[in-house]
Amino acid sequence: MSASRLRSLQGLGIFCGFAAGAWLGGAEAPIKLVNPDISPITVSLIMVCGVFLARWSVPAFIRGTSHVRNDVRQAPHLIVWAVLAGCMWAVANTLTIYAIRNVGLSIAFPLWNTNSLLGIFWGWLLFNELHYAGWKRWLGVLGGALAMLAGATLLAIASSHQAAPGKAALGVFAALGAGILWGTMYIPYRKAYLTGMNPMSFITFFTVGELATMTLLAVGYRGATPLWHELVNARAVLFWLMLGGFVWVIGDLFQQYATKYVGISRGIPLSNTNQLWGLLWGALVFHELQGAGRAVYVQVAGGSILMALGAVGIALSSATAREHSSWQDAADREGERYGVEGEYVRAGMEGRAYGAVSNRRTVTDWILILGTTALFVALATLAKLPRLGISAGWAVALAAAMLALLATCGISLWRTTRFR
Amino acid sequence: MSPTKNDAPRRLFRAIATDVHFWIPLSVLVGGLVLLDKLR
Numbered sequence: 001m002s003a004s005r006l007r008s009l010q011g012l013g014i015f016c017g018f019a020a021g022a023w024l025g026g027a028e029a030p031i032k033l034v035n036p037d038i039s040p041i042t043v044s045l046i047m048v049c050g051v052f053l054a055r056w057s058v059p060a061f062i063r064g065t066s067h068v069r070n071d072v073r074q075a076p077h078l079i080v081w082a083v084l085a086g087c088m089w090a091v092a093n094t095l096t097i098y099a100i101r102n103v104g105l106s107i108a109f110p111l112w113n114t115n116s117l118l119g120i121f122w123g124w125l126l127f128n129e130l131h132y133a134g135w136k137r138w139l140g141v142l143g144g145a146l147a148m149l150a151g152a153t154l155l156a157i158a159s160s161h162q163a164a165p166g167k168a169a170l171g172v173f174a175a176l177g178a179g180i181l182w183g184t185m186y187i188p189y190r191k192a193y194l195t196g197m198n199p200m201s202f203i204t205f206f207t208v209g210e211l212a213t214m215t216l217l218a219v220g221y222r223g224a225t226p227l228w229h230e231l232v233n234a235r236a237v238l239f240w241l242m243l244g245g246f247v248w249v250i251g252d253l254f255q256q257y258a259t260k261y262v263g264i265s266r267g268i269p270l271s272n273t274n275q276l277w278g279l280l281w282g283a284l285v286f287h288e289l290q291g292a293g294r295a296v297y298v299q300v301a302g303g304s305i306l307m308a309l310g311a312v313g314i315a316l317s318s319a320t321a322r323e324h325s326s327w328q329d330a331a332d333r334e335g336e337r338y339g340v341e342g343e344y345v346r347a348g349m350e351g352r353a354y355g356a357v358s359n360r361r362t363v364t365d366w367i368l369i370l371g372t373t374a375l376f377v378a379l380a381t382l383a384k385l386p387r388l389g390i391s392a393g394w395a396v397a398l399a400a401a402m403l404a405l406l407a408t409c410g411i412s413l414w415r416t417t418r419f420r
Numbered sequence: 421m422s423p424t425k426n427d428a429p430r431r432l433f434r435a436i437a438t439d440v441h442f443w444i445p446l447s448v449l450v451g452g453l454v455l456l457d458k459l460r
Binding site: 076077080081084085087088091092094095098122126170173174177180181184185187188191217221337338339 | 431432435436439441442444445446448449451452453455456458459460
């Protein structure tokens with residue numbers, strides 16, 4: 001790969017990491033509109049339903065499902081990896097509910113945010129990331145991730161007045177468990193992208209594991225009949241929760257592209273800037289810091305600056321040609337083990353086309369796109385906007401910033417890789 | 421003898437089952453499910 005192509009892919013991956021942070025953080029906004037009386041497991045299940053629809057309809061809209069079929073033909077083993085990663089996500093997400101309940105957000109969030117450090121470790125150990133990177137890049141990535149972790153801790157402390165510590169040890173275990181699950185979930189991610197799979201294909205199978213596990217957990221925990229009654233009673237908020245899931249998928253898609261082009265050691269910490277965006281929505285739109293003391297504002301400012309500095313440190317530590325060639329070695333190893341064609345693997349890593357695949361939308365694609373749109377319209381007609389004192393001006397400003405990032409990053413992805 | 425199409429699922433299973441990268445996330449997933457069960 002030429003040096004200029006490597007530079008543009010690295011820049012693109014970093015841009016995707018920042019866009020991911022904005023959209024993953026923004027996904028919290030619709031959920032804040034929901035009555036807290038609904039059980040967290042049911043909230044997760046409804047969100048995952050929205051996620052499932054988005055993970056099939058967005059790829060159908062952008063590339064068409066014929067590309068998914070083509071990817072599966074080339075690397076069928078990645079279906080197993082994607083479903084496994086989806087199962088891990090669902091279990092980790094459920095653990096966070098217990099963590100918040102038992103130790104509060106201020107302790108739980110930094111604990112599960114250690115997933116980025118574990119991601120760096122797995123990237124280094126299993127996929128040759130940060131090999132031949134030099135001490136400056138090591139310092140940028142590891143120092144940046146640690147600064148972001150410290151910033152996240154301050155922000156979590158500042159934004160959690162309502163924490164109710166109970167069974168502390170269990171809560172700590174749950175939060176650490178979620179961090180380990182999420183940090184390890186990046187092994188299948190990296191494996192898929194080193195082998196050339198397109199993120200749009202990976203997420204369609206990922207979500208099968210995610211929805212199946214979440215449904216089993218929800219039925220197991222709540223019981224089928226009580227769960228059904230809760231879903232029926234929640235019809236006025238189904239739209240907001242599923243919209244939250246849809247927004248989350250856009251962020252996750254950018255995170256997947258970041259992972260593909262800059263690896264897990266850089267992509268994951270960058271998308272963890274979602275906490276900053278969540279805080280912006282909470283403070284500016286939902287007035288969550290209203291009436292807070294000076295100490296809280298100092299923590300918010302300090303935490304935000306630390307997170308921003310950490311993200312800048314990582315963004316400035318992109319992979320060199322030598323490090324990238326060691327990624328290539330890992331990719332060759334994967335291709336050899338699973339019998340994937342070398343040219344397919346190289347094309348995937350370089351974000352260029354492989355073979356001739358039709359870009360025309362099939363009947364299945366249109367059913368997915370129109371069916372999802374119709375369902376969201378129907379749910380929107382049932383939805384009620386709760387009476388919350390929200391600041392509409394700030395909501396419009398933040399939504400405009402997110403859309404601007406979506407447009408610019410989307411155009412960059414299209415121009416550089418045609419969403420490959 | 422060259423590998424046939426019928427061998428493909430078996431070869432795929434063998435490649436996954438002998439890949440340590442598969443057992444790490446799977447063990448973590450099982451650990452997470454056990455932890456979840458204890459927390460209930």
